Amino acid sequence: MSALLDLFTIVVVLAGAVFFLAGVVGLLRFPDTLSRVHALTKADNVGLGLVVIALLPQAGSMGTGLKLLLVWLLVLLASATVGQLIGRVARRAGPPA
């Protein structure tokens, strides 16, 4: 059972790292600002979420696991809000879309 949970952690942490890599590639390669916002917000939220899910079996105590989930919820809330705000700034400042 422990080995199974370790395997779950390894697979899901790797999936989260792939999402971070995809987000960085999107941030560097996408042509305009709004598509970069798209790549960034998807990638960092899902990447962080997968890493948090992967770390839950390794957390050891209930309090630590709840704190991991709290970090994820805070980042989700902040990133969803900031994505909208940055999109508005980019629409004002950018070249005509």
Place this chain on the structure above:
Amino acid sequence: MMSPEFLVASAGFIMITVIVGLARILYGPGDADRIMAAQLLGTGGITSLLLVGIARGNPAVIDVALTLAMLAAFASIAFVKHAPAAQDGDERAGGRRDDGPGR
């Protein structure tokens, strides 16, 4: 409990990819592109801190990650608050304003 080397190595990999993404701060044509790279650095730092905190079995590192999450959000919100306001003629689509009333 799994061996911590894999988790620490994953944290290092994520930090390296985020540092590569910081090139957008150098090249990104607009201020919004630059703050996006900084926001990605915040999220990658949070993820690496969580991985290291679990790998080392040190719950205090998770509190550091929580604080970093709050500060990264504040940095982006400060950028938006100090972004230049819309100029006349800057609004496209016939001057339609769809900003919220609270601005």
